[in-house]
Amino acid sequence: MACLPELSLPRLLRPELAELSAYVPHAGEYRVRLDANEAPPLLGVEARARLGAAAARIAWERYPDATAHALRTAIAAKLGVTLPEVLTGVGSDELIALLMTAISGPRASRRATLLTTTPTFVMYRMSAKARGLGVVEVPLDASWGLSLPALQKAVELGEPSLVFIASPNNPTGTLADPDALEALVVAAKDARVGIDEAYVDYAERDHLHLYRKHPNVAILRTLSKIGFAALRVGWLVARPELVRELDKLRLPYNVGSVSQALACLALGELEADLKQLIAEVVVERERLTRAVGELSGIVVTPSQANFLWLKSERPAAEVWQGLAERGVLVRSFHARGGRLSHQLRVTVGTRAENDAFLAALGESL
């Protein structure tokens, strides 16, 4: 290949890019992959056949329905909201990005700021940084719950434009305390508050009631963690005034026809299959929690999601290595340092995958 003359970019690009790195999933061959919170492949042959048949009916030569009308209608009906309150995206990641873009203008000559917790989903930080927002992260408390006084203080001092809270939270699997979350929503009444419920199907409670009661709340959900990560379909529920503005930023035809059609099927005809899948994962989650709890050298946080948050006595990097050598891939948080240096996150897989993980963990502790 000819040698290309070098391109000089630094003076053209946003300075924030220098601080960011591209999101690269862990490469390599592993017998058991439990690192990305995907659902196990539990859909039956009949459900798979129906998905195939629906895909076969797609008008391939046509652009998708730009307004995703059928999909949004299905979502609105499911949640008991109206069509103008629903916006669909290429995963909820796209909707997180749209919110950040909409809100990135300075307020009263101050740089717009995102307030969130730590640890939490890394995309909030990445998406905010990429758009030049300031980022304030308030640490979760000792039991990985919201630290309300610290959050209220951060609202008061930082006047954030946007607040993001995940419940259940990734990577801790913990639900936000509903009273604390509502107090935060009230304190941040001049901001938009995104409540990210990517794992809500595995949890005891949701926060739709906060959306109904408080106009500054937006709820985000996705199909990615309940068996359809391949589709890249997520949605946001917010007041029509906000949805209308976000819609101006959305790329036309963002959600493809295949994704729209199969997501409609997942939320409609295949609803019972999905419920079954979720129930099976919850049963496995509880079994895995008990089994890990019996091992010494490791403590598990009770989870409301499809993954477990583990604290090992040994440094997480060493436990991660031991698992990897035995063909089991999980996520370690040691690189983040501090109290995360002993933390690992493992996705609940099939029964066989979980048994393989348990055996490898026993040997790695």
Ligand SMILES: *Cc1c(COP(=O)(O)O)cnc(C)c1O
């Ligand atoms: C996985 C995840 C998402 C992203 O979901 P997509 O719909 O796949 O973009 C959003 N929020 C949290 C907390 C997640 O863990």
